[in-house]
Amino acid sequence: MSDGALKASPLHDRHLALGAKMADFGGWQMPIEYPGGGVVREHTAVRSAVGVFDVSHLGKARVSGPGARDFVNSCLANDLGRIQKGKAQYTLCCNQSGGVVDDLIAYLRSDEDVFLIPNAANTAEVVSLLDAAAPEGVHVENLHQAYGVLAVQGPRSDEVLQALGLPTGHDYMSFVEADWNGGPVIVCRTGYTGERGYELVPTWDASRPLWDALLEAAAPLGGLPCGLGARDTLRTEMGYALHGNELSPTITPIQARVGWAVGWKKDTFWGKDALVAEKAAGPERVAWGLLATSRGIPRAHCVVRSDGEVVGEVTSGTFSPTLKNGIALALLTPTVEEGQDVVVDVRGRDVTARVVKPPFVKVDVRQS
CATH class of the missing domain: 3.30.1360.120 (Probable tRNA modification gtpase trme; domain 1)
Structure with a gap:
Protein backbone atom coordinates (compact mmCIF):
# COMPACT_ATOMS: atom_id res chain seq x y z
CA MET A 1 0.00 0.00 0.00
CA HIS A 57 13.64 2.58 -4.08
CA LEU A 58 16.91 2.40 -6.01
CA GLY A 59 16.47 1.05 -9.51
CA LYS A 60 17.56 -2.31 -10.84
CA ALA A 61 18.15 -3.13 -14.47
CA ARG A 62 19.89 -5.86 -16.44
CA VAL A 63 21.71 -5.69 -19.74
CA SER A 64 22.34 -9.16 -21.14
CA GLY A 65 23.30 -10.98 -24.29
CA PRO A 66 26.42 -11.29 -26.45
CA GLY A 67 28.50 -8.13 -26.17
CA ALA A 68 26.48 -6.71 -23.25
CA ARG A 69 29.59 -5.50 -21.45
CA ASP A 70 31.01 -3.78 -24.54
CA PHE A 71 27.65 -2.19 -25.30
CA VAL A 72 27.26 -0.74 -21.78
CA ASN A 73 30.86 0.44 -21.94
CA SER A 74 30.15 2.35 -25.15
CA CYS A 75 27.30 4.20 -23.43
CA LEU A 76 28.23 4.87 -19.80
CA ALA A 77 31.15 7.08 -18.84
CA ASN A 78 33.39 4.89 -16.69
CA ASP A 79 35.50 2.14 -18.25
CA LEU A 80 34.09 -1.34 -17.63
CA GLY A 81 37.31 -2.63 -19.16
CA ARG A 82 39.07 -1.69 -15.92
CA ILE A 83 37.21 -4.25 -13.82
CA GLN A 84 36.79 -8.01 -13.76
CA LYS A 85 33.83 -10.31 -13.20
CA GLY A 86 32.61 -9.97 -9.61
CA LYS A 87 33.49 -6.27 -9.37
CA ALA A 88 31.19 -3.26 -9.18
CA GLN A 89 31.89 0.17 -10.63
CA TYR A 90 30.52 3.66 -10.03
CA THR A 91 29.63 5.16 -13.39
CA LEU A 92 27.63 7.91 -15.08
CA CYS A 93 25.00 8.10 -17.78
CA CYS A 94 25.64 11.43 -19.51
CA ASN A 95 23.75 13.37 -22.13
CA GLN A 96 25.35 14.79 -25.25
CA SER A 97 26.12 18.10 -23.54
CA GLY A 98 28.05 16.30 -20.81
CA GLY A 99 25.39 16.68 -18.11
CA VAL A 100 24.54 13.71 -15.93
CA VAL A 101 21.27 11.89 -16.60
CA ASP A 102 22.10 9.62 -13.66
CA ASP A 103 24.92 8.17 -11.62
CA LEU A 104 24.71 4.46 -10.97
CA ILE A 105 26.54 1.30 -9.96
CA ALA A 106 27.34 -1.38 -12.56
CA TYR A 107 27.81 -4.96 -11.36
CA LEU A 108 29.84 -6.99 -13.87
CA ARG A 109 28.52 -10.55 -13.65
CA SER A 110 30.06 -11.60 -16.97
CA ASP A 111 30.80 -10.22 -20.43
CA GLU A 112 27.19 -11.02 -21.27
CA ASP A 113 25.51 -9.88 -18.05
CA VAL A 114 25.70 -6.41 -16.47
CA PHE A 115 23.42 -5.57 -13.53
CA LEU A 116 22.76 -1.87 -12.96
CA ILE A 117 21.51 0.07 -9.93
CA PRO A 118 20.38 3.56 -11.02
CA ASN A 119 18.61 6.13 -8.85
CA ALA A 120 14.89 5.74 -8.23
CA ALA A 121 13.58 8.67 -10.25
CA ASN A 122 15.93 8.07 -13.19
CA THR A 123 15.62 4.31 -13.72
CA ALA A 124 13.01 4.47 -16.48
CA GLU A 125 15.02 7.04 -18.44
CA VAL A 126 18.30 5.13 -18.13
CA VAL A 127 16.60 1.91 -19.23
CA SER A 128 14.89 3.70 -22.13
CA LEU A 129 18.15 5.23 -23.37
CA LEU A 130 20.00 1.92 -23.19
CA ASP A 131 17.15 0.00 -24.80
CA ALA A 132 16.93 2.46 -27.69
CA ALA A 133 20.67 2.12 -28.36
CA ALA A 134 21.00 -1.64 -27.83
CA PRO A 135 22.14 -3.70 -30.81
CA GLU A 136 20.34 -6.84 -31.90
CA GLY A 137 20.82 -9.63 -29.36
CA VAL A 138 21.38 -7.35 -26.37
CA HIS A 139 18.41 -7.15 -24.01
CA VAL A 140 17.72 -4.34 -21.53
CA GLU A 141 15.27 -5.13 -18.72
CA ASN A 142 13.77 -2.83 -16.11
CA LEU A 143 13.72 -4.93 -12.91
CA HIS A 144 12.91 -2.08 -10.54
CA GLN A 145 10.34 -4.05 -8.55
CA ALA A 146 11.91 -7.48 -8.91
CA GLY A 239 31.11 14.83 0.22
CA TYR A 240 29.35 12.20 -1.90
CA ALA A 241 27.32 13.60 -4.80
CA LEU A 242 23.55 13.18 -4.89
CA HIS A 243 21.85 13.25 -8.25
CA GLY A 244 19.51 16.21 -8.45
CA ASN A 245 21.83 18.20 -6.16
CA GLU A 246 25.53 17.82 -7.01
CA LEU A 247 24.84 16.07 -10.33
CA SER A 248 22.13 16.78 -12.89
CA PRO A 249 21.55 17.04 -16.64
CA THR A 250 23.07 20.53 -16.39
CA ILE A 251 25.93 19.68 -13.99
CA THR A 252 28.81 17.75 -15.51
CA PRO A 253 31.17 15.23 -13.89
CA ILE A 254 34.01 17.74 -14.22
CA GLN A 255 32.09 20.43 -12.35
CA ALA A 256 31.08 17.90 -9.68
CA ARG A 257 34.67 16.59 -9.28
CA VAL A 258 33.73 13.07 -10.33
CA GLY A 259 35.88 13.09 -13.45
CA TRP A 260 37.64 10.06 -11.93
CA ALA A 261 34.52 8.10 -12.95
CA VAL A 262 35.05 8.95 -16.63
CA GLY A 263 37.01 6.64 -18.92
CA TRP A 264 38.81 9.41 -20.78
CA LYS A 265 40.83 6.98 -22.91
CA LYS A 266 37.79 5.11 -24.21
CA ASP A 267 36.89 5.50 -27.87
CA THR A 268 33.34 6.52 -27.12
CA PHE A 269 30.71 7.10 -24.47
CA TRP A 270 27.67 9.35 -24.28
CA GLY A 271 28.73 12.97 -23.88
CA LYS A 272 32.43 12.36 -24.53
CA ASP A 273 32.98 15.19 -27.00
CA ALA A 274 31.40 17.79 -24.71
CA LEU A 275 33.31 16.56 -21.67
CA VAL A 276 36.65 16.48 -23.47
CA ALA A 277 36.04 20.06 -24.63
CA GLU A 278 35.08 21.19 -21.12
CA LYS A 279 38.11 19.49 -19.61
CA ALA A 280 40.39 21.31 -22.06
CA ALA A 281 38.75 24.72 -21.52
CA GLY A 282 38.24 24.36 -17.77
CA PRO A 283 34.84 24.27 -16.03
CA GLU A 284 32.89 27.45 -15.27
CA ARG A 285 32.07 26.18 -11.77
CA VAL A 286 33.58 23.61 -9.41
CA ALA A 287 32.30 21.62 -6.42
CA TRP A 288 33.61 22.51 -2.96
CA GLY A 289 32.70 21.90 0.65
CA LEU A 290 31.66 24.66 3.02
CA LEU A 291 32.25 24.44 6.77
CA ALA A 292 30.14 26.96 8.66
CA THR A 293 32.19 29.23 10.94
CA SER A 294 29.18 30.98 12.48
CA ARG A 295 25.86 29.67 13.75
CA GLY A 296 23.58 28.51 10.98
CA ILE A 297 23.00 25.66 8.57
CA PRO A 298 23.42 26.27 4.83
CA ARG A 299 20.71 24.74 2.70
CA ALA A 300 20.39 23.84 -0.99
CA HIS A 301 20.02 26.84 -3.35
CA CYS A 302 21.42 29.36 -0.83
CA VAL A 303 23.54 31.98 -2.60
CA VAL A 304 27.27 32.09 -1.76
CA ARG A 305 29.13 35.43 -1.82
CA SER A 306 32.72 36.57 -1.47
CA ASP A 307 33.49 40.27 -0.94
CA GLY A 308 29.87 41.02 -1.78
CA GLU A 309 30.00 39.27 -5.16
CA VAL A 310 27.99 36.11 -5.94
CA VAL A 311 30.42 33.22 -6.42
CA GLY A 312 28.05 30.27 -6.45
CA GLU A 313 25.23 28.31 -4.87
CA VAL A 314 24.83 25.60 -2.24
CA THR A 315 23.78 22.24 -3.68
CA SER A 316 23.35 20.37 -0.36
CA GLY A 317 23.49 21.59 3.22
CA THR A 318 22.87 20.03 6.62
CA PHE A 319 23.87 19.83 10.26
CA SER A 320 26.74 17.39 10.73
CA PRO A 321 25.97 15.15 13.74
CA THR A 322 29.64 14.10 13.86
CA LEU A 323 31.11 17.61 13.80
CA LYS A 324 28.16 19.32 15.54
CA ASN A 325 28.44 21.97 12.84
CA GLY A 326 26.74 23.23 9.70
CA ILE A 327 28.24 21.83 6.48
CA ALA A 328 27.42 22.16 2.80
CA LEU A 329 28.41 21.22 -0.72
CA ALA A 330 28.40 24.02 -3.27
CA LEU A 331 29.19 24.83 -6.89
CA LEU A 332 31.53 27.84 -6.93
CA THR A 333 33.37 29.85 -9.56
CA PRO A 334 36.93 28.67 -10.37
CA THR A 335 38.35 31.82 -8.74
CA VAL A 336 37.38 30.51 -5.28
CA GLU A 337 40.22 28.76 -3.45
CA GLU A 338 40.49 26.26 -0.64
CA GLY A 339 40.65 27.98 2.76
CA GLN A 340 38.84 31.08 1.52
CA ASP A 341 36.12 32.59 3.73
CA VAL A 342 32.72 33.13 2.12
CA VAL A 343 29.22 34.16 3.20
CA VAL A 344 26.11 32.04 2.66
CA ASP A 345 22.75 33.80 2.49
CA VAL A 346 20.46 31.59 4.61
CA ARG A 347 16.96 33.07 4.33
CA GLY A 348 18.32 36.59 4.47
CA ARG A 349 20.81 35.93 7.26
CA ASP A 350 24.55 35.79 6.60
CA VAL A 351 26.30 32.61 7.71
CA THR A 352 30.08 32.67 7.35
CA ALA A 353 31.84 29.55 6.06
CA ARG A 354 35.26 28.34 5.03
CA VAL A 355 35.86 26.66 1.67
CA VAL A 356 37.20 23.14 2.23
CA LYS A 357 37.76 20.00 0.23
CA PRO A 358 35.53 17.12 1.40
CA PRO A 359 35.28 14.74 3.10
CA PHE A 360 34.37 16.60 6.25
CA VAL A 361 34.84 13.39 8.27
CA LYS A 362 37.82 11.12 7.66
CA VAL A 363 36.80 7.49 7.20
CA ASP A 364 38.79 4.80 5.38
CA VAL A 365 35.97 3.09 3.53
CA ARG A 366 38.42 0.79 1.73
CA GLN A 367 39.79 -0.62 4.98
CA SER A 368 39.62 -4.40 5.00
Whole structure:
Protein backbone atom coordinates (compact mmCIF):
# COMPACT_ATOMS: atom_id res chain seq x y z
CA MET A 1 0.00 0.00 0.00
CA SER A 2 1.22 3.51 -0.74
CA ASP A 3 -0.27 6.98 -0.58
CA GLY A 4 -1.48 8.39 -3.87
CA ALA A 5 0.70 7.55 -6.83
CA LEU A 6 3.79 6.87 -4.71
CA LYS A 7 5.38 3.45 -5.03
CA ALA A 8 6.06 1.40 -1.91
CA SER A 9 9.12 -0.65 -1.02
CA PRO A 10 8.72 -4.34 -0.15
CA LEU A 11 9.31 -3.31 3.49
CA HIS A 12 6.59 -0.67 3.65
CA ASP A 13 4.61 -2.51 6.33
CA ARG A 14 7.77 -3.00 8.40
CA HIS A 15 8.45 0.75 8.41
CA LEU A 16 4.90 1.58 9.43
CA ALA A 17 5.04 -0.98 12.23
CA LEU A 18 8.23 0.69 13.51
CA GLY A 19 6.53 4.09 13.47
CA ALA A 20 8.77 5.54 10.77
CA LYS A 21 8.24 9.06 9.47
CA MET A 22 7.57 8.51 5.76
CA ALA A 23 8.07 10.88 2.83
CA ASP A 24 8.22 11.01 -0.95
CA PHE A 25 11.70 10.17 -2.21
CA GLY A 26 12.07 9.89 -5.97
CA GLY A 27 8.43 8.86 -6.34
CA TRP A 28 8.65 6.27 -3.56
CA GLN A 29 7.24 6.46 -0.05
CA MET A 30 10.31 5.79 2.07
CA PRO A 31 11.30 6.05 5.76
CA ILE A 32 13.07 9.30 6.64
CA GLU A 33 13.62 8.51 10.33
CA TYR A 34 12.38 6.26 13.12
CA PRO A 35 11.17 7.20 16.62
CA GLY A 36 13.55 7.29 19.55
CA GLY A 37 16.14 9.81 18.50
CA GLY A 38 15.67 10.32 14.79
CA VAL A 39 18.37 11.29 12.34
CA VAL A 40 21.13 12.11 14.84
CA ARG A 41 20.75 8.82 16.73
CA GLU A 42 20.66 6.79 13.51
CA HIS A 43 23.63 8.69 12.05
CA THR A 44 25.64 8.05 15.22
CA ALA A 45 24.78 4.35 15.18
CA VAL A 46 26.26 4.04 11.68
CA ARG A 47 29.46 5.87 12.61
CA SER A 48 29.92 3.94 15.88
CA ALA A 49 28.28 0.54 15.35
CA VAL A 50 25.94 -0.38 12.50
CA GLY A 51 22.79 0.78 10.75
CA VAL A 52 20.40 -1.07 8.45
CA PHE A 53 18.78 0.89 5.61
CA ASP A 54 16.01 0.07 3.18
CA VAL A 55 17.07 1.55 -0.16
CA SER A 56 14.78 -0.57 -2.31
CA HIS A 57 13.64 2.58 -4.08
CA LEU A 58 16.91 2.40 -6.01
CA GLY A 59 16.47 1.05 -9.51
CA LYS A 60 17.56 -2.31 -10.84
CA ALA A 61 18.15 -3.13 -14.47
CA ARG A 62 19.89 -5.86 -16.44
CA VAL A 63 21.71 -5.69 -19.74
CA SER A 64 22.34 -9.16 -21.14
CA GLY A 65 23.30 -10.98 -24.29
CA PRO A 66 26.42 -11.29 -26.45
CA GLY A 67 28.50 -8.13 -26.17
CA ALA A 68 26.48 -6.71 -23.25
CA ARG A 69 29.59 -5.50 -21.45
CA ASP A 70 31.01 -3.78 -24.54
CA PHE A 71 27.65 -2.19 -25.30
CA VAL A 72 27.26 -0.74 -21.78
CA ASN A 73 30.86 0.44 -21.94
CA SER A 74 30.15 2.35 -25.15
CA CYS A 75 27.30 4.20 -23.43
CA LEU A 76 28.23 4.87 -19.80
CA ALA A 77 31.15 7.08 -18.84
CA ASN A 78 33.39 4.89 -16.69
CA ASP A 79 35.50 2.14 -18.25
CA LEU A 80 34.09 -1.34 -17.63
CA GLY A 81 37.31 -2.63 -19.16
CA ARG A 82 39.07 -1.69 -15.92
CA ILE A 83 37.21 -4.25 -13.82
CA GLN A 84 36.79 -8.01 -13.76
CA LYS A 85 33.83 -10.31 -13.20
CA GLY A 86 32.61 -9.97 -9.61
CA LYS A 87 33.49 -6.27 -9.37
CA ALA A 88 31.19 -3.26 -9.18
CA GLN A 89 31.89 0.17 -10.63
CA TYR A 90 30.52 3.66 -10.03
CA THR A 91 29.63 5.16 -13.39
CA LEU A 92 27.63 7.91 -15.08
CA CYS A 93 25.00 8.10 -17.78
CA CYS A 94 25.64 11.43 -19.51
CA ASN A 95 23.75 13.37 -22.13
CA GLN A 96 25.35 14.79 -25.25
CA SER A 97 26.12 18.10 -23.54
CA GLY A 98 28.05 16.30 -20.81
CA GLY A 99 25.39 16.68 -18.11
CA VAL A 100 24.54 13.71 -15.93
CA VAL A 101 21.27 11.89 -16.60
CA ASP A 102 22.10 9.62 -13.66
CA ASP A 103 24.92 8.17 -11.62
CA LEU A 104 24.71 4.46 -10.97
CA ILE A 105 26.54 1.30 -9.96
CA ALA A 106 27.34 -1.38 -12.56
CA TYR A 107 27.81 -4.96 -11.36
CA LEU A 108 29.84 -6.99 -13.87
CA ARG A 109 28.52 -10.55 -13.65
CA SER A 110 30.06 -11.60 -16.97
CA ASP A 111 30.80 -10.22 -20.43
CA GLU A 112 27.19 -11.02 -21.27
CA ASP A 113 25.51 -9.88 -18.05
CA VAL A 114 25.70 -6.41 -16.47
CA PHE A 115 23.42 -5.57 -13.53
CA LEU A 116 22.76 -1.87 -12.96
CA ILE A 117 21.51 0.07 -9.93
CA PRO A 118 20.38 3.56 -11.02
CA ASN A 119 18.61 6.13 -8.85
CA ALA A 120 14.89 5.74 -8.23
CA ALA A 121 13.58 8.67 -10.25
CA ASN A 122 15.93 8.07 -13.19
CA THR A 123 15.62 4.31 -13.72
CA ALA A 124 13.01 4.47 -16.48
CA GLU A 125 15.02 7.04 -18.44
CA VAL A 126 18.30 5.13 -18.13
CA VAL A 127 16.60 1.91 -19.23
CA SER A 128 14.89 3.70 -22.13
CA LEU A 129 18.15 5.23 -23.37
CA LEU A 130 20.00 1.92 -23.19
CA ASP A 131 17.15 0.00 -24.80
CA ALA A 132 16.93 2.46 -27.69
CA ALA A 133 20.67 2.12 -28.36
CA ALA A 134 21.00 -1.64 -27.83
CA PRO A 135 22.14 -3.70 -30.81
CA GLU A 136 20.34 -6.84 -31.90
CA GLY A 137 20.82 -9.63 -29.36
CA VAL A 138 21.38 -7.35 -26.37
CA HIS A 139 18.41 -7.15 -24.01
CA VAL A 140 17.72 -4.34 -21.53
CA GLU A 141 15.27 -5.13 -18.72
CA ASN A 142 13.77 -2.83 -16.11
CA LEU A 143 13.72 -4.93 -12.91
CA HIS A 144 12.91 -2.08 -10.54
CA GLN A 145 10.34 -4.05 -8.55
CA ALA A 146 11.91 -7.48 -8.91
CA TYR A 147 14.55 -6.87 -6.25
CA GLY A 148 14.97 -5.02 -2.98
CA VAL A 149 18.16 -3.32 -1.81
CA LEU A 150 19.22 -3.30 1.87
CA ALA A 151 22.32 -1.47 3.09
CA VAL A 152 24.22 -2.59 6.21
CA GLN A 153 26.65 0.17 7.10
CA GLY A 154 29.08 0.75 9.95
CA PRO A 155 32.18 -0.69 11.63
CA ARG A 156 30.23 -3.70 12.93
CA SER A 157 28.53 -4.51 9.62
CA ASP A 158 30.59 -7.68 9.12
CA GLU A 159 29.31 -9.11 12.40
CA VAL A 160 25.70 -8.60 11.32
CA LEU A 161 26.20 -10.43 8.02
CA GLN A 162 28.21 -13.20 9.65
CA ALA A 163 25.34 -13.85 12.07
CA LEU A 164 23.19 -14.62 9.02
CA GLY A 165 25.84 -16.78 7.34
CA LEU A 166 26.37 -14.25 4.57
CA PRO A 167 29.82 -13.67 3.02
CA THR A 168 32.00 -10.83 4.33
CA GLY A 169 35.52 -9.56 3.92
CA HIS A 170 35.64 -9.31 0.15
CA ASP A 171 37.38 -6.35 -1.45
CA TYR A 172 35.84 -2.90 -1.66
CA MET A 173 33.56 -2.59 -4.73
CA SER A 174 33.39 -6.34 -5.22
CA PHE A 175 30.36 -8.59 -4.83
CA VAL A 176 29.52 -12.21 -4.07
CA GLU A 177 26.39 -13.99 -5.30
CA ALA A 178 25.26 -15.92 -2.24
CA ASP A 179 22.31 -17.97 -1.02
CA TRP A 180 20.26 -17.01 2.02
CA ASN A 181 17.15 -18.74 3.30
CA GLY A 182 16.90 -20.73 0.07
CA GLY A 183 17.09 -17.75 -2.27
CA PRO A 184 19.75 -15.69 -4.09
CA VAL A 185 21.20 -12.49 -2.69
CA ILE A 186 23.98 -10.33 -4.08
CA VAL A 187 26.33 -9.06 -1.34
CA CYS A 188 28.37 -6.07 -2.51
CA ARG A 189 30.96 -4.32 -0.35
CA THR A 190 29.94 -0.77 -1.00
CA GLY A 191 27.64 1.90 0.37
CA TYR A 192 26.80 5.58 0.59
CA THR A 193 27.87 6.45 4.13
CA GLY A 194 31.67 6.36 4.03
CA GLU A 195 31.70 3.54 6.57
CA ARG A 196 32.67 -0.05 5.98
CA GLY A 197 29.54 -1.81 4.85
CA TYR A 198 27.57 -3.85 2.38
CA GLU A 199 24.62 -3.53 0.06
CA LEU A 200 22.43 -6.62 -0.29
CA VAL A 201 20.22 -7.28 -3.31
CA PRO A 202 17.63 -9.98 -2.56
CA THR A 203 14.51 -10.73 -4.55
CA TRP A 204 11.56 -8.47 -3.77
CA ASP A 205 9.68 -10.93 -1.55
CA ALA A 206 12.84 -12.16 0.21
CA SER A 207 13.58 -8.59 1.34
CA ARG A 208 11.13 -8.86 4.24
CA PRO A 209 12.59 -11.85 6.10
CA LEU A 210 16.11 -10.60 5.36
CA TRP A 211 15.31 -7.18 6.86
CA ASP A 212 13.89 -8.85 9.97
CA ALA A 213 16.97 -11.03 10.38
CA LEU A 214 19.37 -8.13 9.86
CA LEU A 215 17.64 -5.99 12.50
CA GLU A 216 17.64 -8.89 14.95
CA ALA A 217 21.38 -9.44 14.44
CA ALA A 218 22.19 -5.72 14.60
CA ALA A 219 20.32 -4.91 17.82
CA PRO A 220 22.78 -6.55 20.27
CA LEU A 221 25.62 -4.64 18.58
CA GLY A 222 24.00 -1.25 19.08
CA GLY A 223 22.58 -1.28 15.58
CA LEU A 224 19.44 0.49 14.44
CA PRO A 225 17.09 0.70 11.48
CA CYS A 226 18.04 3.91 9.69
CA GLY A 227 16.07 6.17 7.39
CA LEU A 228 17.05 8.26 4.43
CA GLY A 229 17.55 11.33 6.64
CA ALA A 230 20.63 9.75 8.21
CA ARG A 231 21.73 8.47 4.83
CA ASP A 232 21.78 12.07 3.62
CA THR A 233 23.74 13.48 6.57
CA LEU A 234 26.23 10.60 6.32
CA ARG A 235 26.83 11.06 2.58
CA THR A 236 27.10 14.84 2.93
CA GLU A 237 29.81 14.44 5.60
CA MET A 238 31.71 12.36 3.04
CA GLY A 239 31.11 14.83 0.22
CA TYR A 240 29.35 12.20 -1.90
CA ALA A 241 27.32 13.60 -4.80
CA LEU A 242 23.55 13.18 -4.89
CA HIS A 243 21.85 13.25 -8.25
CA GLY A 244 19.51 16.21 -8.45
CA ASN A 245 21.83 18.20 -6.16
CA GLU A 246 25.53 17.82 -7.01
CA LEU A 247 24.84 16.07 -10.33
CA SER A 248 22.13 16.78 -12.89
CA PRO A 249 21.55 17.04 -16.64
CA THR A 250 23.07 20.53 -16.39
CA ILE A 251 25.93 19.68 -13.99
CA THR A 252 28.81 17.75 -15.51
CA PRO A 253 31.17 15.23 -13.89
CA ILE A 254 34.01 17.74 -14.22
CA GLN A 255 32.09 20.43 -12.35
CA ALA A 256 31.08 17.90 -9.68
CA ARG A 257 34.67 16.59 -9.28
CA VAL A 258 33.73 13.07 -10.33
CA GLY A 259 35.88 13.09 -13.45
CA TRP A 260 37.64 10.06 -11.93
CA ALA A 261 34.52 8.10 -12.95
CA VAL A 262 35.05 8.95 -16.63
CA GLY A 263 37.01 6.64 -18.92
CA TRP A 264 38.81 9.41 -20.78
CA LYS A 265 40.83 6.98 -22.91
CA LYS A 266 37.79 5.11 -24.21
CA ASP A 267 36.89 5.50 -27.87
CA THR A 268 33.34 6.52 -27.12
CA PHE A 269 30.71 7.10 -24.47
CA TRP A 270 27.67 9.35 -24.28
CA GLY A 271 28.73 12.97 -23.88
CA LYS A 272 32.43 12.36 -24.53
CA ASP A 273 32.98 15.19 -27.00
CA ALA A 274 31.40 17.79 -24.71
CA LEU A 275 33.31 16.56 -21.67
CA VAL A 276 36.65 16.48 -23.47
CA ALA A 277 36.04 20.06 -24.63
CA GLU A 278 35.08 21.19 -21.12
CA LYS A 279 38.11 19.49 -19.61
CA ALA A 280 40.39 21.31 -22.06
CA ALA A 281 38.75 24.72 -21.52
CA GLY A 282 38.24 24.36 -17.77
CA PRO A 283 34.84 24.27 -16.03
CA GLU A 284 32.89 27.45 -15.27
CA ARG A 285 32.07 26.18 -11.77
CA VAL A 286 33.58 23.61 -9.41
CA ALA A 287 32.30 21.62 -6.42
CA TRP A 288 33.61 22.51 -2.96
CA GLY A 289 32.70 21.90 0.65
CA LEU A 290 31.66 24.66 3.02
CA LEU A 291 32.25 24.44 6.77
CA ALA A 292 30.14 26.96 8.66
CA THR A 293 32.19 29.23 10.94
CA SER A 294 29.18 30.98 12.48
CA ARG A 295 25.86 29.67 13.75
CA GLY A 296 23.58 28.51 10.98
CA ILE A 297 23.00 25.66 8.57
CA PRO A 298 23.42 26.27 4.83
CA ARG A 299 20.71 24.74 2.70
CA ALA A 300 20.39 23.84 -0.99
CA HIS A 301 20.02 26.84 -3.35
CA CYS A 302 21.42 29.36 -0.83
CA VAL A 303 23.54 31.98 -2.60
CA VAL A 304 27.27 32.09 -1.76
CA ARG A 305 29.13 35.43 -1.82
CA SER A 306 32.72 36.57 -1.47
CA ASP A 307 33.49 40.27 -0.94
CA GLY A 308 29.87 41.02 -1.78
CA GLU A 309 30.00 39.27 -5.16
CA VAL A 310 27.99 36.11 -5.94
CA VAL A 311 30.42 33.22 -6.42
CA GLY A 312 28.05 30.27 -6.45
CA GLU A 313 25.23 28.31 -4.87
CA VAL A 314 24.83 25.60 -2.24
CA THR A 315 23.78 22.24 -3.68
CA SER A 316 23.35 20.37 -0.36
CA GLY A 317 23.49 21.59 3.22
CA THR A 318 22.87 20.03 6.62
CA PHE A 319 23.87 19.83 10.26
CA SER A 320 26.74 17.39 10.73
CA PRO A 321 25.97 15.15 13.74
CA THR A 322 29.64 14.10 13.86
CA LEU A 323 31.11 17.61 13.80
CA LYS A 324 28.16 19.32 15.54
CA ASN A 325 28.44 21.97 12.84
CA GLY A 326 26.74 23.23 9.70
CA ILE A 327 28.24 21.83 6.48
CA ALA A 328 27.42 22.16 2.80
CA LEU A 329 28.41 21.22 -0.72
CA ALA A 330 28.40 24.02 -3.27
CA LEU A 331 29.19 24.83 -6.89
CA LEU A 332 31.53 27.84 -6.93
CA THR A 333 33.37 29.85 -9.56
CA PRO A 334 36.93 28.67 -10.37
CA THR A 335 38.35 31.82 -8.74
CA VAL A 336 37.38 30.51 -5.28
CA GLU A 337 40.22 28.76 -3.45
CA GLU A 338 40.49 26.26 -0.64
CA GLY A 339 40.65 27.98 2.76
CA GLN A 340 38.84 31.08 1.52
CA ASP A 341 36.12 32.59 3.73
CA VAL A 342 32.72 33.13 2.12
CA VAL A 343 29.22 34.16 3.20
CA VAL A 344 26.11 32.04 2.66
CA ASP A 345 22.75 33.80 2.49
CA VAL A 346 20.46 31.59 4.61
CA ARG A 347 16.96 33.07 4.33
CA GLY A 348 18.32 36.59 4.47
CA ARG A 349 20.81 35.93 7.26
CA ASP A 350 24.55 35.79 6.60
CA VAL A 351 26.30 32.61 7.71
CA THR A 352 30.08 32.67 7.35
CA ALA A 353 31.84 29.55 6.06
CA ARG A 354 35.26 28.34 5.03
CA VAL A 355 35.86 26.66 1.67
CA VAL A 356 37.20 23.14 2.23
CA LYS A 357 37.76 20.00 0.23
CA PRO A 358 35.53 17.12 1.40
CA PRO A 359 35.28 14.74 3.10
CA PHE A 360 34.37 16.60 6.25
CA VAL A 361 34.84 13.39 8.27
CA LYS A 362 37.82 11.12 7.66
CA VAL A 363 36.80 7.49 7.20
CA ASP A 364 38.79 4.80 5.38
CA VAL A 365 35.97 3.09 3.53
CA ARG A 366 38.42 0.79 1.73
CA GLN A 367 39.79 -0.62 4.98
CA SER A 368 39.62 -4.40 5.00
